[in-house]
Amino acid sequence: MPMTTTHARTLDKPRSRLHALFAVTAAATVLAVASAPALAVEPFTADYQASYMGMQANGQMTLAPAGDDRWRYSLNISNALASLSQSTVFEEHNGHWRPISSKDSSNVLVKKSDKRAEYDWSKGVASWSGDVKADRAGPVKLKPGDMDALLINLALVRDLEAGKPLHYRMVDNGRVKQMNYKVAGKEQISVGGEHKQATKLVNTDGDKQTIAWVVDGMPVPARILQRKDGEDAIDLQVKAVH
Template sequence: MRARRWLAAAGTAVVLVAASAPALAIEPFTANYQATYMGMKADGRMVLAEAGDNRWRYSLDISNSLASLSQKTTFEEHNGKWRPLSSSDTSKVLVKKSDKQAEYDWGAGVARWSGDVKEDRSAPIKLQPGDMDALMINLALVRDVEAGKPLKYRMVDNGRVKQMSYKVAGTEQISVGGEKKQATKVVNTDGDKQTIAWVVDGMPVPARILQRKDGEDAIDLRVTSVD
């Protein structure tokens, strides 16, 4: 359960008081991942699909015999930026289940959560231009690395606001579907938690996302193919 809360903030999770950079053109894709989740091998998939009226549906699903995770976001392009409209976060670990829903009401200027949300995170949160949910930061990292923009984000997710800042940690060669690719490595450190993402030029999502806790790997997603 703890691992689930970190994942999308990478960028999952893979977040600034300032508004995010203007949105670049995005296109639908399906990315398949080889994953390690809850200490076991798992299958992972990210999908971005058009929803009409400048809206997009973005999802992440991970599952193995022990646990499953599904995160979905609907967002729109508005005045050159991306902003979330609604999201869901469901998980199952053995017999324990969790289901949370979020609504981002830009007309009223607040975000609200329902479902299995802690009482201290159930109050509405005031929205600011540039706010994103955790899952959207995966797309923003790729956009901003390629554009050379600051990797700083204001994440409004799971009943809380969090400032996230990634630093470029050089370049590395990684394997993507058996092929060697040059990737830009970016790192976010938050106390004893760390998120590392590898961004490959031309790939719409990070080629690899690694979540660490107390210096140990918790979740590892590696792209095997992108369609």
């Protein structure tokens, strides 16, 4: 379905929802995260089809080396009228994947937004700058195992494979939030036109629900669906991973 200008303006509003989504942003008790094994990190590119209230766009997630034993995990969604991007630089430390810095930007018609986050583990605090509200600038106290919304995507796949509880403390956008995912059985989904068996994971937070489908051997969820008030809001589906 082609995107109208009215639809494009709605992208401002879902930016906060995308934070929660790319969260599939998720991990629960600090002990649960701490006990998860540090699986090997390997670079990849995943192409997604994105949908929001009838708008269609292309999305891509990538994981690439960032130097000094660090990695950059990025998400980009764009079409002719708008673009959204997020990236997180992280490192492995004592079995944890911990964020070092992140960027979040959007360009919708004539409105732009840029936010940056710094996770200072030597001081034990996270802070935000750029287009942020004063009450969301921090600092926010960090705990071992804390992750940002985007990084939880990787943790879901890692922890499900390891048989660990899918409970996460998310420190993102100037706030702390607990994300708890439950396994809701197996389902067949389509990935690039092929049927794959996936494990369905569900996180419920009031009137909001995030559902992720994880396929064995795929480094990120094959599909991420966010629902609000019982209706689909945002849907990301993998087309290919390479």
